[in-house]
């Protein structure tokens with residue numbers, strides 16, 4: 001599903017590699033935590049998967065497609081197979097909950113009748129039915145993140161990439177968001193989540209991949225945040 005072979009990323013302005021000879025494989029349906037201190041390369045890893053940037057060396061494959069040799073016109077198709085969720089929600093402030101989710105389908109030219117059918121379905125799934133006409137500013141942080149997850153999932157991506165999705169939420173709301181991500185994972189969607197939240201990692205016991213100054217320092221199934229915790 002996701003494969004990295006000896007991937008190195010060196011930014012022109014920075015002498016130290018952001019990723020240094022990283023190899024790994026993530027299979028369909030896995031739930032993976034990507035951990036590591038600030039600057040260890042987690043966001044770089046996610047950006048390379050989305051082909052927002054290219055590796056300096058090495059090969060990245062998503063769904064058996066080599067990203068290095070993929071032509072420009074194939075990139076939107078690649079991105080359609082990957083939903084993204086961020087710490088800061090990134091919702092459109094002047095669109096309602098339903099419009100935010102519908103927008104993700106409009107930009108890929110889904111027919112209106114499909115949009116009318118699937119938007120309420122996904123909003124119900126994330127627990128937001130009854131709030132479809134609210135603006136993001138009229139929602140709590142946890143509810144805003146649910147909208148962002150609905151938007152990322154509405155097109156049933158193969159992979160959900162989440163960069164610190166609970167970073168702005170209190171512990172209880174974070175737990176609710178994790179239950180939702182687990183539910184999405186149970187539908188067969190691979191979830192890769194970068195996080196600093198050790199409570200969540202320790203309580204879920206999923207695969208943990210740790211980066212340390214760009215080097216893959218740990219890959220553990222049913223892992224915890226810090227060894228010896």
Ligand SMILES: Nc1ncnc2c1ncn2[C@@H]1O[C@H](COP(=O)(O)OP(=O)(O)OP(=O)(O)O)[C@@H](O)[C@H]1O
Nearest residue numbers: 011013014018036037038039040041042043044045
């Ligand atoms: N566009 C860029 N240009 C130059 N250097 C960069 C760029 N983006 C990231 N870096 C550097 O690459 C390294 C890895 O950064 P990255 O953002 O991937 O880390 P991270 O693990 O996601 O950090 P955080 O947990 O703080 O989000 C850091 O040393 C950072 O300064």
